[in-house]
Amino acid sequence: MTALFLPSPPVSSFGIGPVTIHYYALCILAGIFLAWWLGQRRLRARGAEPGEFDSMMGWAVAAGIVGARAYHVVTDHQLYFGPGRHPADVLRIWNGGLGIWGAVIAGGLAVWVWCRAHRVRFGAVADAVAPALLLAQGVGRLGNWFNQELFGRPSTLPWALEIDPAHRPSGYGQYATFHPTFAYELIWDIGGALLLLWASGRFRLGRGKTFTAYVAYYCLGRFFIEALRIDPVNRIGGMRFNNWTSALGFVLAVGLLCWQLKRRPGCGPRLDEARDGGGRTGSCPGGGAVETTGAQVRGRGSGGAAAAKGPGSSAAGARPDPDEGTTSRS
Secondary structure, three states: OOOOOEOOOOOOEEEEOOEEEEHHHHHHHHHHHHHHHHHHHHHHHOOOOOOOOHHHHHHHHHHHHHHHHHHHHHHOHHHOOOOOOOHHHHHOHHHOOOOHHHHHHHHHHHHHHHHHHHOEOHHHHHHHHHHHHHHHHHHHOHHHHHHOOOOEOEOOOOOOEEOOHHHOOOOOOOOOEEOOHHHHHHHHHHHHHHHHHHHHHHOOOOOOHHHHHHHHHHHHHHHHHHHHEOOOOOEEOOEEHHHHHHHHHHHHHHHHHHHHHHHOOOOOEOOOHHHHOOOOEEEEOOOEEEEOOHHHHOOOOHHHHHHOOOOOOOOOOOOOOOOOOOEOOO
8 A cells, every 4th residue: 555545435336225226327327417417508508498308318328328338348248258258247237347439329329310300400419418428428437436447557656546456457466556547537528528618619619510529539538548548458459449449539530620610610500590480690608699601501502692691681592501500390
């Protein structure tokens, strides 16, 4: 034991009668609750009515959990299948094992399907929930602390994490303290959520740009944090599988963001404009009202020019941009 260290929790669960409550699960639920709260606030700031997106977020949470578990099982299949393994452990999600990439892909797909079914613009919804996703990911990482899992290399830094002998990987039994990678990601994620909340209004990151920035930001931090971890995983070319995923995600997101900044400027209209029959004025929460620019309405036919002139002009011939933040309900 070092003079200064970050202790691990003495227990990972507690009982209420015959029911065992795992702190890992409580951390995940806390992250979901905070994401739900922040996401709803940002959606309402964009014109959504209270409770309008409850069903969407419910489907996104369910799909995200299933996708996160599926990604983990597929990429770390050796933990569940093979000699001496128990495939039934796949269902024991409370023991840990969720892949954020699977959560983002499956949850994002669920949101896209919901938006298509309800004729709501996916880009505006994705921008609204992006900071909330980082908040949920950061809080959820506390579950790794309670489970004493997914920590980094041995370390003697003052904030090093003490790990019980039973949880130390093979070959590391002589070390007592390790890099607290859960804490690194917690700080990175919450800092990123605050950064996105500020930048989305300050730089008018609408029309899908806030979500793309979220992907790039998370991938950048995850690449370096993942490199510290020592838990057994599959590798490609000597590098951890999730490092490859992070690198690819970062490159694609940065490329897409550069394209969006050039070709998709501004915030786009609010979610409630099509319902209320409003003009072509959008809103970036925290950045004030933003009038749609000429670049945003070019290529929409003869009605597009009229729409750009103001609320008093006729816009009957304009076709809605598929990536803008409006609904197209009648």
